[in-house]
Amino acid sequence: MTKAQANSQATIKTQVAIIGAGPSGLLLGQLLTKAGIDNIILERKSGDYVLSRIRAGVLEQGTADLIREAGAGVRMDKEGIIHKGTDFSFQGEHHHLDLEKYSGGKHVIVYGQTEVTRDLMDERKKSGASTIYEADHVKLHDVDSESPYVTYHHNDEPFRINCDYIAGCDGFHGVTRKSIPQDKLVEYEKVYPFGWLGLMSDTPPVHDELVYCAHERGFALCSMRSETRSRYYLQVPDTDTIDNWNEEKFWDELKRRIPPEMAERLVTGPALEMSIAPLRSYVCETMQYGKIFLLGDAAHIVPPTGAKGLNLAASDVETAFRLFVKIYNEGRTDLIPRYQEICLARVWKAVRFSWWMTMFLHRFESAGRFDFRVQQAEFDYFIHSEAGNTTIAENYVGLPLEELE
Template identity: 65%
Template sequence: MKTQVAIIGAGPSGLLLGQLLHNAGIDNVIIERQSPDYVLGRIRAGVLEQGMVELLRQAGVGQRMDREGLVHGGFELALDGRQVHIDLHTLTGGKTVMVYGQTEVTRDLMAARREAGAQTIYQAGDVVPHGMKSAETFVTFEKDGQAWRLDCDYIAGCDGFHGVARQSIPADCLKVFERVYPFGWLGILADTPPVHEELVYARHERGFALCSMRSATRTRYYLQVPTSDHVDNWSDQRFWDELKLRLPQDLANKLITGPSIEKSIAPLRSFVVEPMQYGRLFLVGDAAHIVPPTGAKGLNLAASDVSTLFNILLKVYREDRLDLLEKYSEICLRRVWKAERFSWWMTSMLHRFDDQDAFDQRIVESELEYFIGSEAGRKTIAENYVGLPYETIE
């Protein structure tokens, strides 16, 4: 088999890159170790930056998103019972975010790829990239008991934090930056109407809470819990009771509860690997960086990586701009670290840390008061939340 770009991973970043490349006439094959149903079963983020929304439209897969997605011009901070509105639309000169679940993004991209007749190989085993530093680059894998070799010009590693792409790079060629947080998020999905028309981020002495949504009838709620906690310790009733305690009273009174569809605990970490490329292998999304979900940046950072790699490859194939290949990591990391900083800041400001002393708590309270009490501070929050602009590839 032969293609121009081999993409490892059929999550949203791999599918989005594949669709953009296909539309531009650049041949690509996606290799995925799981089944389509497994990929669609992953419950993930649902807040899309404006840049990602525009990228999905550019890829020709924005029709259902524009029809069913919820445009949000702001969000709510609930700080120890006091509510503060962050007006994204006004503070950023008209920018917004879109609430549209990652599962739906993936479903739309899968449908578009099927319609385009582009090749995706699911349930591929023993996927291994080769020759990343040579002119003979290829990927080997097994499918239905048969060994295959896919020759290519470049490899995009879109296979997540635990994928083979990053693990195929010699460890001494990478520098790892990591912070593991001493808590996780207990999340539930429920077919109940949202408690508020916008997302609510709640800071409370009992811990952080987030009221999010997937649609006007499906909600996603989160509670900060210790990393040692277990889902089995949380009945639906216990979850709803605790959520009410962490919300301002007027919101708690409006909360409509119901049986959970899905319940899980996700650990929180910040992780970046540098560089994000090794010869002809390019790391995209979670393969190169993880952010705590507080800033809603994980999927959006993957999208900006996709945009950068797509625009570089476009110039490589159309203008022979091979010099741009070495700039991929540098360009991506500038935006990655800004998003890491914002996600770290939101996490630090809104969560309770057991090792915080009285001085630390007062510093956090003072910093929050400054940011929400100053138009410049609120603008900083808003600009980061809607997403910093993508860097132009020249």
Template identity: 60%
Template sequence: MKTQVAIIGAGPAGLLLGQLLQRSGIDNVVVERRSRDYVLSRIRAGVLEQGTIDLLRAAGVSARMDREGIVHHGFELALEARRERIDLSGPTGGRAVMVYGQTEVTRDLMAARDAAGGASVYEADDVALHSLESEQPFVEFNRDGERERLECDYIAGCDGYHGVSRASIPAGVLREYERVYPFGWLGVLSDTPPVSEELIYARHARGFALCSMRSATRSRYYLQVPDTEQVANWSDERFWDELRRRLPEDVAAALITGPTIEKSIAPLRSFVVEPMQYGRLFLAGDAAHIVPPTGAKGLNLAAGDVGLLASLLKQANDEGSGLPLQRYSERVLRRVWKAERFSWWMTSMLHTFPDEDGFTRRIREAELDYLLGSAAGRATIAENYAGLPMQQ
């Protein structure tokens, strides 16, 4: 097999890159080690920045998103009993976010790829990347018991934190930056109406809580828990009782509870590798960086990565030169680090830390109080939450 771009990973990053390249006339093949059904079964975040919304529209995959997505022009901070709404659209010239599940984005991209006749290989075993520094890199994998070889001009590593792409870069090339937090998020999904029309981020002495949603009838709620906690310790009743304790009284009184249909604990970490390219391999999404979910940046960062990468690959193809791609890492990391900063800041401001002293806690409270009391401070929060420009 031969193609121009081999894309490793059929999550939203890989599929969006494939869609953008397809529309630019650049041949590509997606290679995924999991099954198609498995990819669609993964439950992930669902808040899309304005830039991601615009990119999905430009990619021609926004019809269902525009029908079913819920546009939010703000979100709320609940600080014990105090409630503060952050207006997103006013300070940002009309920008907003949209609640639309990552699984639905993936489904739309899969359907678009099928309709366009794009080549995808699912359940590819023992994927290996070769000759990354040469002009003719290639990918090998097992399919139906046969070893296959995919020759290409470039490889895009969109296969996540545990994927083969980053692991294929020789030792000593990458610099890793990491912050592991001493807590996780216990999340539940329930077929109950959301407690609020907009997301509520709650800071409380007992720990952080988030009230989110997937639709007008499906809610997503989270609680901060120790990193040693186990899902089995949390019955539905215990979860709802604890969530009420961490919310303002009027919000807790309006909470509609019911059986949960999914329950899991996600650890929180910040992670970045530099550079995000090696030879003709380019990393994107979780293969190169992870953010705590507090700032709703994971999927949006991945979209920014592949949006820039698709643009540079088109430029390289049009010019017949790889020079435009040489600055991919330098350019994309500027946006990555800004999003990492905001996600770290949101996490630091709203969570309780087990080893935090009283002085540090009061400084955090003073910083947030200062920003909320300033038009410029609120604008800073709004422009970061709604999303910084995609291409830096």
């Protein structure tokens, strides 16, 4: 950048520059604003595009509490569906798991991620805090110095944000993690040989709880967004494409994989959306570098089997928020290394649970008759054992957060 270009930029000052206006960026921004910590959010897409993303909708109790703390929980508490249990099926054998009984009274809330994002957008607009959508050419500079800054273009005009810290909430393909030197990144990845074909429809859910189905034809999940909107998933090979499927074929295959009594009462209908999502696990252990903090998908991705994606992002947000409050209110910069320590401990436990649920419920082409029988024995043990029920329930509702100090 030339000196003339630098002088032509409009310069803005803030305390925390947040990259990404998905739920994690908006949640962090709203919490910081309520705490009196100035922040600006940059998002490369439009607000409408952000709201068009179809994502999961199972919120851990801790995530719901954090949304309430941000002042965005009114509609969630009114329209969200509290689930005190969840269901499992193996080859049509159906079992109910009482989450509250085996987790010390905790539950989950079914409320779509799109709705969480919408609520946080509305609250941010009310607060008057700045969100800049369609920010192009976002670049991070001097991130390992005392004076980091972010440059971007908006409506073809150049801007610069001088800040104290940068929160990367811009997803796996975002610019924030890419701004960390490659030789400083510690990364792990596992790619699964299948994906999830999802269909959303305005039909009543087939069951009042989520149902995870393990079947010799492959995994299926019966989920929901409301009492009138359903979300279903089928395991498909990673070589499959959406062109190989239509609504009729999807419904027929779903009926084969779910318990017979559910198949009989399944209400089918036109698809509001159909898509295939690949399954993989990814962890970047460099969650903090210089003045950069990585949150959510920018740092980790888990298979959706354990319903941990959004919830892990929310736990990152909580830890980052508490840290920033400590820094600005008490000058506790000595606690910065704790961010990565606390987050990674939780991330790897969630990665383990999501990996286990994926191995537990899916069919692998390489698996033989022996593997299938072992899978069935594991299912029998966990479903019919007090210890097994407790293990699943504790992880499903969310493990407790570690304190900063």
